[in-house]
Amino acid sequence: MxxxxxxxxxxxxxxxxxxxxxxxxxxxxxxxxxxxxxxxxxxxxxxxxxxxxxxxxxxxxxxxxxxxxxxxxxxxxxxxxxxxxxxxxxxxxxxxxxxxxxxxxxxxxxxxxxxxxxxxxxxxxxxxxxxxxxxxxxxxxxxxxxxxxxxxxxxxxxxxxxxxxxxxxxxxLLFRKNKPSTFKNAEGHLFSGFIIGVSNSGCLKVQLEDQIIKEFDLKSISLLY
Structure with missing residues (x-):
C-alpha cells in the first residue's frame, strides 16, 4: 500500500x-x-x-x-x-x-x-x-x-x-541485564559477559572480562538462554 x-x-x-x-x-x-x-x-x-x-x-x-x-x-x-x-x-x-x-x-x-x-x-x-x-x-x-x-x-x-x-x-526492562550471560558470535564461538545496556544506534553493550565494554550489532552476536 x-x-x-x-x-x-x-x-x-x-x-x-x-x-x-x-x-x-x-x-x-x-x-x-x-x-x-x-x-x-x-x-x-x-x-x-x-x-x-x-x-x-x-x-x-x-x-x-x-x-x-x-x-x-x-x-x-x-x-x-x-x-x-x-x-x-x-x-x-x-x-x-x-x-x-x-x-x-x-x-x-x-x-x-x-x-x-x-x-x-x-x-x-x-x-x-x-x-x-x-x-x-x-x-x-x-x-x-x-x-x-x-x-x-x-x-x-x-x-x-x-x-x-x-x-x-x-x-x-532488558532481559538478563546485569546478569552473567552466554553469547555466541558470528563465528559460532561462545563467550560470557554482562548486558549493561544499548548504544544510541541499537548495539548491545556487553561488559566482558577485565571490565572491558564492547558493543555488538544484531549480525555479530546472539544471546543464549
Missing part, C-alpha cells in the same frame, strides 16, 4: 492467518489460524533522524510490553533488540521496515506477531502465549486497541524529543 500511495498515519492491517510470516534475520513466524494477533501499522516517522532509527524499535517494544501489563501478564522483559518475553518465554516478535528517501526517514511499517490464544508450539521450547501464561482467553480486537493506544502515547514521547526517558525505560 505505501509503495503505491500515501498511507495515513496509524493505518493498520490485521490478518487472522499468515502463510509466510517473517521474523528477524530471515526467520519464519508460524501461527495457528485465528488464535493470535498479527498486524502491521504504518507510522509517519519523518521527525526521527536516520541515525536515531533504533528509537523506533525502542518505542514499539515498550508500547507492546506496557500494553500487556494492562492485562496482568507477569515478568515481562525485552530481549534485545525487540522480542517480548514473559517468564523467559517468547510471546511476541517485532519486525520494523523503514521507508527511507534521500537519506531521510519517511515512515515505518511495524509488523507485530503476538502469541495470544495458541497453546501448542511444536519444536519451539522457548515460545509461549498469553493463554498459556495466564490461563485466560483473550479478545484479539481488545488487545490490538490497547497496543495502539500505547503506540500513540509512546510515539508522542519520541516526537517530543525525550529519547533518554524511552531508552531508560527500555534498558530497565
Amino acid at each position: 505505501s509503495a503505491e500511495e500515501a498511507v495515513k498515519d496509524y493505518t493498520v492491517v490485521v490478518t487472522n492467518y499468515q502463510t509466510n510470516g517473517r521474523g528477524q534475520m530471515g526467520t519464519h513466524w508460524n501461527s495457528e489460524d485465528s488464535k493470535n494477533l498479527m498486524f502491521s501499522v504504518f507510522k509517519d516517522v519523518s521527525f526521527v533522524n536516520i541515525d536515531q532509527h533504533f528509537y523506533i524499535s525502542i518505542t514499539v517494544a515498550l508500547s507492546i510490553l506496557k500494553a500487556l501489563q494492562e492485562f496482568n501478564i507477569k515478568k515481562l522483559k525485552i530481549k534485545w533488540p525487540n522480542d517480548i518475553l514473559s517468564e523467559n518465554k517468547k510471546i511476541a516478535g517485532i519486525l520494523i521496515e523503514n521507508v527511507i528517501k534521500q537519506n531521510q526517514l519517511q515512515g515505518s511499517i511495524i509488523g507485530v506477531g503476538l502469541n495470544v490464544n495458541q497453546t501448542e508450539f511444536e519444536n519451539l521450547p522457548n515460545a509461549s502465549s498469553l493463554k498459556l501464561l495466564s490461563g485466560e482467553h483473550f479478545n484479539l480486537d481488545e488487545l490490538l486497541q490497547v497496543i495502539l493506544k500505547h503506540l500513540k502515547m509512546n510515539f508522542e514521547i519520541l516526537k517530543s524529543g525525550n529519547f533518554q526517558a524511552l531508552k531508560a525505560d527500555y534498558e530497565e
